[in-house]
Amino acid sequence: MRSANPTCPLSHQEVVDLYFLEHRAKVLDIAAFLDRVDRATGQPRQDYRLAALRQAIQILLQPRPGRARRVLETLSDPTRDPIPQAPGKGAAGAPQPRKALPRHTPARKLRRPVSSSLKSEIKNLKPSVRGGVR
Numbered sequence: 001m002r003s004a005n006p007t008c009p010l011s012h013q014e015v016v017d018l019y020f021l022e023h024r025a026k027v028l029d030i031a032a033f034l035d036r037v038d039r040a041t042g043q044p045r046q047d048y049r050l051a052a053l054r055q056a057i058q059i060l061l062q063p064r065p066g067r068a069r070r071v072l073e074t075l076s077d078p079t080r081d082p083i084p085q086a087p088g089k090g091a092a093g094a095p096q097p098r099k100a101l102p103r104h105t106p107a108r109k110l111r112r113p114v115s116s117s118l119k120s121e122i123k124n125l126k127p128s129v130r131g132g133v134r
Contacts, residue, residue, distance in 0.1 A: 030057075052094035 008015065030053075037050065056071045077095040087096070 048096050049092060049094040 010018070052075055056074045059067055059070045059074060075094050079095075
């Protein structure tokens, strides 16, 4: 049955026929990952990424529209302020709980200082390349 305001040009049956096997495989991948976590050696600990994944799975089970947006928000860092230093080389895939900064900490104190060698490199760039940086 089509809604009064369709946003998908395919019928319900066409969507299921075209995409079911692809998404079945993704669900099996998640199940296998969780099984590996359960079988892993060592003391289990609370991990914010697993907690976020479990929360995202709960969202998938809710019969409401907008699941993709809600899952993305669950797995994304909602903050806008830059952090002083990245904790690693890449993204973690879920927002890591951060220690709260004092409210009076100015944002400029959170930035890393620019080295003198980088400053000299910036000065040597053509004005059109450095974008007005002095």
